[in-house]
Amino acid sequence: MKPIMEVAKQLSLGDQDVELYGHYKAKLGSHVWEQVKGNPDGKLILVTAMNPNPAGAGKTLTTIGLSQALNVLGKKTIAALREPSLGPCMGMKGGATGSGQAQILPAEDINLHFTGDIHAITSAHNLLAAMIDNHIHHGNPKQLNPKKIVWKRAMDMNDRPLRSIVIGLGDGNGQTREDGFMITTASEIMAILCLSENSSDLRERISKIIIGYDMDDRPVTASEIGAVDAMCVLLKEALKPNLVQTIEGTPVLVHGGPFANIAHGCSSVIATKLGLKLADYVVTEAGFGADLGAEKFFHIKCRQAGLTPSAAVVVITVNALKYNAGIKIADLHQPNKEALTIGFENVKRHVENLQKFGIPAVVAINHFATDTPEEIEAVIHMCETLGVPAALSKVWAEGGQGGAELAEKVIKAAASTSSFRMLYEETQSPKQKIETIVKEIYRGNAVTYSSAAEKMLQKVEQMGLSHLPVCMAKTPYSFTDQPDRLGAPTDFAIHVSEIRISTGAGFLVVLTGNIMTMPGLPKRPAAESIRLDENGAVTGLT
The missing domain is CATH 3.30.1510.10 (Domain 2, N(10)-formyltetrahydrofolate synthetase)
Structure with a gap:
């Protein structure tokens, strides 16, 4: 790792601009915005994904690797990520700092208490x-x-x-x-x-x-x-963005950590806007599949902050394609070309949805050692048939060099003139906004409401809050509100069980299916494997 001051100097920041938290972590001073606000904006790249299998698709890994790859190509780049939550770290998902040759450091600090x-x-x-x-x-x-x-x-x-x-x-x-x-x-x-x-x-x-x-x-x-x-x-200190680095020394702003299935799932506006003034490219991610994170990134974060993304990267994996075709987790490593074709319908829908927002999409095939050349070739061919650029991403094994092809295609996509647009207007009613998302993004055909949700909608209207955007809380594994309905289902209804008013955040939280705001630990929590060895090093925190 470089001393964090060296990373800060890459961004033309001086000693007076950073507040050190040890040798490798820092916060950016609240005055930095005034210094840089006159700079031209860089290009904002969103990393999203298909509906993942339980192991995830690798959005954070790809975000980190792509930022490294853009720097390899000579583009001044910053990654902007969310802070990991201790709940998932100790539960099923593990840490959120990437891995292999595409990770942010110091990983243990970031995954645990970080800067508080x-x-x-x-x-x-x-x-x-x-x-x-x-x-x-x-x-x-x-x-x-x-x-x-x-x-x-x-x-x-x-x-x-x-x-x-x-x-x-x-x-x-x-x-x-x-x-x-x-x-x-x-x-x-x-x-x-x-x-x-x-x-x-x-x-x-x-x-x-x-x-x-x-x-x-x-x-x-x-x-x-x-x-x-x-x-x-x-x-007051939490409002200041945190500066760390990737394993290759690329600057990373890690700030905030809202969940993407029960919140809006994006890192902070402050960090994003600072990044755009400090670099040519800011690569950020929005949690889970594009039906959740990307939709809320556009309708909530971009709308409120006045941001215009230049391109989006859809991360897919061979295993996630098979999973969305109904293949059991134990059999995901078995070659199955038919399953790839069926699962690709999920990818196709996400790409089409991004195009509805006017955002050019690039598919990143996150490579695993178990993927066969035939499988990769088949997936690339399907992307070509869809008319979307695709690249094999080997950032886990090769770091920035392994994402060079992906970076080149992202640069080309981001160079096109933006035609970014929203799918619903603030003037529409909450029901119209919900139904737009259900029909246009999920491809359902109806929305049903509990009596409690109906009463809350009436209250929203009475309170004059109908203009607020909606923050959909839904399973990340399916376009529906049922986690076992995989692939690209159609002709289904979404059931709204509850609506919560978040006037401070500026949105209405729409809970569907059985979504809960307090997760539980799995049968074998990740915490069982985390150790502190005799030298004080943390192991098992992945």
């Missing part, structure tokens, strides 16, 4: 929760209805039993009521931090958070119980 941003978000979230119950305990002057408190507690860990709890048991411990926890990455505070432009915007957004409803069913906000300023104090 997620802890700060957890603290701010739970300060608000504590002040809500304290407000009720001390006379409840705002007449909050204990049965209509919508602000749960948060922690950065998968902890199934905390989904639904009862608090205030015992004498003198406050109002007894039902409550629950969500994982920090699903917190509205996380979404707010990632969508805020600066500290003033952060404060304004936090003040709008709806914490619950009073006895007359009027919404009560965080500002009404005096929590906002203290929350901003807890978040």
Whole structure:
């Protein structure tokens, strides 16, 4: 690893512009934007994916490798990524820093506590929760209805039993009521931090958070119980982007970590905009398949921040193609050309969807050692038939050099004139927005709503919030709301079970199927394999 100051100097940043967190991590000072805001913008490249198999498709790996490859070709490039959550690190997914010759360093630090941003978000979230119950305990002057408190507690860990709890048991411990926890990455505070432009915007957004409803069913906000300023104090350092590097020394801004199936799934606006002023290319990723991360990247992040992406990379794998054709996980390494053809329908749909947004797409075939030459050739031929450029990406084994062909095709795609557009307008009703996504992106033919969702839609209209975009919360494994309906299904209905108002983040969260905001640990959590050896080195954190 290079000392982080050397990485900063690659971006023309001086000692006064970075705040060191040891030798290899730093935060960018809040004044840096004023220094660079007059610079021309670089090109914004989004890395997304087909619907993955449970092992993922390799978006983060490809983002890192592509940023290295663009630098190999002489393009000044920054990667912009989300911060890993401890929940998935200790659960099923493992870390989120890439691997092989396409990873960000120091990996253990980034995957664990990093610079404390997620802890700060957890603290701010739970300060608000504590002040809500304290407000009720001390006379409840705002007449909050204990049965209509919508602000749960948060922690950065998968902890199934905390989904639904009862608090205030015992004498003198406050109002007894039902409550629950969500994982920090699903917190509205996380979404707010990632969508805020600066500290003033952060404060304004936090003040709008709806914490619950009073006895007359009027919404009560965080500002009404005096929590906002203290929350901003807890978040003042977390608002600054983190600077690290890839294994080849490419600068990386790692900042924020909202989940993509229960939040908007993109790294911070602040880091993205800074990156665009500091480099020729910014390569970023949006979580899960393009039906989730990319759709919300466009409709929420780009809309709110005024960003215009130049191109998108759709990451696919031979195994994910087979998985989407219904092949069992144990049999994914067996050659099956027919399954590739069936699974490619999933890729085709994602590419077509990106084209609806006016974004040129490039397919990256993330290479595995188990892929046969015949399989790779067949997939490339299918891409050619679709009329989309494709490249075999070997960044895991070869780093930037292994992504040179992909980088060349991305440069060519990004050079075309942008015709970026949204699929729905702010003036449309929430139902129209939901139905547009279901029909245009998922290719379903209907939307059904629970009675609770219908009531909340009426409330949204009454509160004058119908203009907000929708943040769809859905399984990442399928275009439907059922994780076992793989491939490219059509003629299905999406069931909306719940709608939550996130006025601070500036969107409506639309929960479909059985989506939960607090994951559970698998039968064999990744935590069982993580060790600290006698030399103080961490092993098993992948």
